[in-house]
Amino acid sequence: MKTPDDEAVNTPADGEAMIVAEDVAKWFGHFQALKGISTTVRRGEVVVIVGPSGSGKSTFIRTINRLERHDRGRIVVDGIELTDDIRNIERIRSEIGMVFQSFNLFPHLTVVDNITLAPRNARRWPKPKAEQKAAQLLERVGIPEQARKYPAQLSGGQQQRVAIARALAMEPKIMLFDEPTSALDPEMIKEVLDVMKELAGSGMTMVVITHEIGFAKEAGDRVLFFDGGLIVEEAPPDVFFSDPKSERGKLFLSQIL
């Protein structure tokens, strides 16, 4: 597999590399989902990934925190290479927050317990410290009054904001978003995007799969266009969304716009 020759695009060189992917490939049985992804995400950068379904974008960000094991290539997160060593994996995972399309909140726990579960058990924080952090985070995502409710009692937008707070509770250096607004009703998308924009503005390193062009233009530093398991095009958001270079990029934009 050949590495795509789009390394020419310069990423903002204002920080060290947080995620380095080199020729990452992944097979599901006989189907090759990733055919050699190479890219570098720098500290504070917001990378937006777009592409048709089945293009491998979700598989790629799931390899970054090892929810999928890559079969070839190298992934280095904050200086630690992802190998089969389970202790490395758990360390890297606790430095990466992830937000899922379907929220995946723990339905048997209240909002505050959802947020404090990992800090208290993986980081061994005492309960008061964890709950104080949870209160701050709920304030930050705009729903401080929902702390004692269960996820099922919240709207989709509120649930996704809780999921963001839960990921932030581990004080991650990187946040991954896997189509965070795709399962939401239209009127709730804005409240989640607002939280994400605030997060991007605060200097968080983010990799976001989304088709929200407004968000990509406003908060994104760089767009990666995935198709067929490859990065087909890489450009700043303004450039990509107004004037894509590749044929497949043009076709894709004509379909989602």
Add this chain to the structure above:
Amino acid sequence: MSGSGSLPGDLERTPIPATEEPVVQVAPTRPPLTPGEWVRRNLFSSWFNGVLTIVSGTLVLFFGFRLLRFVFVSADWSVLRANLRVYMVGRFPQEELWRVWAVAYFLAVLVGLSRGFLIPPHRTRRGSYLRVVLAVLALGALFYLVKSLLVWLLLAIAVALYAGGVAAGRRLGRRLVRPVLVAWLFAFPVVVLVLSLGDVGASRWGGMLLNVIVAVAVIALSFPLGILLALGRRSSLPAVSWFCVGFIELIRGVPLLTLLIFGRFVLILLVPPGLTFAQVVRAILMFTLFSSAYVAEIVRGGLQGVPEGQYEAAKALGLSTTRTMALVALPQALRSTIPPMIGHFISVFKDTSLLAALSFSDLLFTARRASQAFEFVGRQAEALLPAAFLFWVIAFSMSRWSQRVETRLGVGER
């Protein structure tokens, strides 16, 4: 759970209806139907329903009348009156009976306390009618059966302790959770110790006491064992998962009675010489093996119902596999398996009547022997029905209790 949308804020200005739903939904009250209207709508809404009502009504009345006539007129309950103590405790020596009463008092206080802080007062207005009727019936039966003033006094003390426990539980509330939980944890060993010290020994347990002790021991042991087997079956280590699958399939493929007979006659050949257990312990061991295989399969079903996203979310947060299981997967899986789990535990309790087939003097065995006594010839029904009734009362209480647990734990689910 209050204050939904009560704080001002940009995002809260447009409350979403879903957030406004209360935890427990109450159906809107409909205007009450007149009795005639109720009968017409529910019993005679079509000609087919009418026929069904008449036929089933006739059957219910016919058999109900015959049953009541038997219970209150033609039956001679002297066999039960003469054997009441044997039904309850078998051949437990009379001079040691204080041990049973002590245990009963201890449990009465504990149950009272738990109920006091678990169940708020005035919650079961609809059930109270039925409860009064049942209490009157039970009192009537006791008046008929129990003539000894001492037993009445002892029973009254138990009721008083229970009521006192409930009152104290309500007064002290949540503060009691921890001590009561600890007391429950130690309750079973303490009870067994009290009942087996002195001149008694496990071999003297009998009657309903034996069924209950065996059932509680088996449930308490097979529940954690079954969970371990279910987790082992999912383990990524082949040796562990093969062992668990093999154990479960082996035990499930053998009839329980066979296992019990094995425990009684064969097990002794397998253990080192000199190592002996009481027969009851061997029976409990075999019951536990049997039950844990079923618990394992129930738990496995529950674990399969936990969506993959839950595991992914836990992993993504950096939780280890063990913590993911203990904190995320198992709590959800166990909650969803309460109905089949309680169903299984009810069967475990009923299956303890197989002890009779091994000549343990359990409730069923005692009842059969009472029915065969010379002076009660022809009184089989009166001797056996009370045993069936006692089994039913306990099984039914377990089922009611499970419904209560389910409603309590159901908060926030779905």
